[in-house]
Amino acid sequence: xxxxxxxxxxxxxxxxxxxxxxxxxxxxxxxxxxxxxxxxxxxxxxxxxxxxxxxxxxxxxxxxxxxxxxxxxxxxxxxxxxxxxxxxxxxxxxxxxxxxxxxxxxxxxxxxxxxxxxxxxxxxxxxxxxxxxxxxxxxxxxxxxxxxxxxxxxxxxxxxxxxxxxxxxxxxxxxxxxxxxxxxxxxxxxxxxxxxxxxxxxxxxxxxxxxxxxxxxxxxxxxxxxxxxxxxxxxxxxxxxxxxxxxxxxxxxxxxxxxxxxxxxxxxxxxxxxxxxxxxxxxxxxxxxxxxxxxxxxxxxxxxxx
Numbered sequence: 642x643x644x645x646x647x648x649x650x651x652x653x654x655x656x657x658x659x660x661x662x663x664x665x666x667x668x669x670x671x672x673x674x675x676x677x678x679x680x681x682x683x684x685x686x687x688x689x690x691x692x693x694x695x696x697x698x699x700x701x702x703x704x705x706x707x708x709x710x711x712x713x714x715x716x717x718x719x720x721x722x723x724x725x726x727x728x729x730x731x732x733x734x735x736x737x738x739x740x741x742x743x744x745x746x747x748x749x750x751x752x753x754x755x756x757x758x759x760x761x762x763x764x765x766x767x768x769x770x771x772x773x774x775x776x777x778x779x780x781x782x783x784x785x786x787x788x789x790x791x792x793x794x795x796x797x798x799x800x801x802x803x804x805x806x807x808x809x810x811x812x813x814x815x816x817x818x819x820x821x822x823x824x825x826x827x828x829x830x831x832x833x834x835x836x837x838x839x840x841x842x843x844x845x846x847x848x849x850x851x852x853x854x855x856x857x858x859x860x861x862x863x864x865x866x867x868x869x870x871x872x873x874x875x876x877x878x879x880x881x882x883x884x885x886x887x888x889x890x891x892x893x894x895x896x897x898x899x900x901x902x903x904x905x906x907x908x909x910x911x912x913x914x915x916x917x918x919x920x921x922x923x924x925x926x927x928x929x930x931x932x933x934x935x936x937x938x939x940x941x942x943x944x945x946x947x
Contacts, residue, residue, distance in 0.1 A: 642681065642684060642685075643677075643681075644715070644718070645677065646677045646678065646680065646681040647681075647711040647714065647715055648667065648711075648715060649663065649667065649674045649677050649678055649681075650678060650681065650689055650707065650708060650711055651708060651711050651712055651715060652666055652667055652674075653674065653678065653690070653697065654700065654708045655781065658690065658697040658698070658699070658700075660674050660675055660697065675695075678690070685703075685707070687701065687703040687704070687707075688701050688703075688704065689701060689703070689704035689707055689708070690704055691704075712781075712782075716782050716918070717918075719782065720918070720919065720920040723920045723921075723922055724920055726922065727920075727922050727923055731922075731923050731924070732760055732762055732763070732924065733760075733762035733763060734762075734763055734764070734922055734924065735763065735764045735765075735766065736763055736764070736765050736766070736785055736786075736922070736924060736925055736928060737766045737767075737768065737778075737783065737784045737785050737786075738765070738766070738767050738768070738784060738785065738786045738787070738788065738928075739767075739768045739769075739770060739774070739775040739778040739779060739783070739784035739786070739787045739788070739789075740767060740768070740769060740770075740775060740787065740788040740789060741769065741770070741771065741772060741775065741788075741789050741790070741866075742769050742866055742867045742868070743868055743884075743885050743887070743888055744788045744789065744911065745767055745769055746867075746868065746869070746888070747868070747885070747887045747888055748788075748805075748887065748911070748932075749767070749788070749932075751931075752928065752931035752932050753765065753767075755931055756924075756927070756928050756931055759927070760924050760927070763924050768783075768784060771792075771839070771866065772789040772790060772791055772792035772793055773792045775787040775788070775789040775792075775793055775914070776789065776792050776793040776795075776796045776799060776914060779793070779796075779798075779799050779914045779915070779916055780796050780798040780799055780916065782916060782919075785915075785919065785921070785925055786913060786914065786915060786925065786928070786929070787799070787912075787913070787914035787915075788804070788911065788912070788913055788914070788932075789911065789912065789914070790909050790910065790911050790912070791846065791847075791909065793912050793914040794910075794912050794914070796914070798916055798917060798918075799914040799915065799916060799917065800914070800915050800916070800917045800944075800945050801912040801913065801914050801915075802912065802913045802915075802929075802933070802936060802941065802944060803910050803911075803912055803913075804910075804911045804912060804913050804932060804933050805910075805911055805933075806908040806909065806910050806911075807885055807886060807887055807908065807909055807911065808885075808886055808902070808903035808906060808908050808909070809848070809883060809884065809885060809886060809902045809903065809905075809906050810883075810884065810885075810886040810889055810899045810900060810901055810902050810903075811825065811830065811881055811882065811883055811899070811900040811902050812871075812872060812875055812881070812882040812884065812889055812894070812897045812898070812899055812900075813875065813881050813882070813897065813898055813900065814875065814876065814878065814896065814897060814898070815896065815897070815898050817881070817898070819833070819881065819900060820898055820900065824904075825900050825901075825902060825904075825905065826905070827851065827852060827855050827857055827905055828855075828857060830859065830881070830883070830902075830905075831852065831857045831858065831859050831860065832860075833860065833880060833881045834860050834862040834879060834880030834881070835859045835860055835861045835862065835880055835881060835882075835883055836861075836862060836863045836864070836865070836871050836874050836875055836879060836880045836881070836882045836883070837859075837861060837864060837871065837882065837883040837884065838864060838865065838866065838868075838871070838883075838884065839864040839865060839866045847906060847907060847909060848883065848906060851905065851906050851907075860880075862879060862880050863879060863880065868884045868885065868888035869888075871883075871884050871888075872884075872888075872894060872897060875897060876896050876897065882897075883902065886899075886901070886903065913929065913932065913933070913936075915941075915945070917945070921941075923938075926938040926941060929941060
């Protein structure tokens with residue numbers, strides 16, 4: 642049994658049994674991946690993958706156990722590598738953050754700028770996705786940190802720290818009737834075409850639940866993963882926008898007015914997610930503290946071990 646064989650098995654599973662895609666990620670050839678997996682199966686005396694001819698169509702029961710153990714073993718090897726790097730070259734390495742567009746656009750820039758200035762030899766990568774994708778990247782070890790609302794806190798493999806709470810606002814063009822029709826209510830919002838986040842993003846389930854409890858159905862004409870896209874279509878007159886209050890900037894959004902909607906919806910919490918068994922580099926703790934000054938290394942570890 643060789644480590645690269647376990648890496649091949651893990652990557653094929655990650656790529657939904659697509660050997661070509663796995664080979665591309667692994668910078669090797671498709672026949673090489675197939676051959677090494679077959680050699681491992683012969684050594685173990687079991688099939689890891691179900692096949693239809695040369696095509697992989699599923700994972701066998703022993704294969705599921707083998708893949709899970711390979712994931713754990715390879716991840717722990719990465720942890721050992723991080724320990725060595727932390728003491729031999731503490732100011733260089735890689736840090737991968739998975740987050741949603743709203744966090745990347747409106748909450749991370751200040752922390753990222755300070756971090757890059759302080760750790761110029763650390764390669765910082767930001768992956769954007771919906772909260773489920775963010776959580777899955779952290780759980781699989783593809784990302785060191787995840788920053789998202791709602792879904793990330795429901796994964797057993799992930800330890801979460803609450804970063805901050807936020808609410809929502811309505812954005813409309815200047816002169817819109819809602820600016821004078823106070824106070825803002827859910828019924829008034831439901832009277833207009835609504836542009837808001839895609840249902841996989843940023844507390845959308847909270848919004849839909851609130852309307853449902855009031856017996857209302859909002860007239861959603863367009864959804865987007867990007868607050869800037871929402872504002873663009875509001876500017877075009879396609880509807881009113883419902884978005885995170887942090888996404889409205891009066892200096893930049895000069896063509897739009899904002900109406901606070903925090904009295905209509907419960908607050909949402911944005912979490913920082915860390916895989917429970919991850920060894921964090923010193924610069925990772927530094928980034929966390931830039932996001933939330935109260936979470937120094939000691940506080941993070943105390944919370945993780947609580």
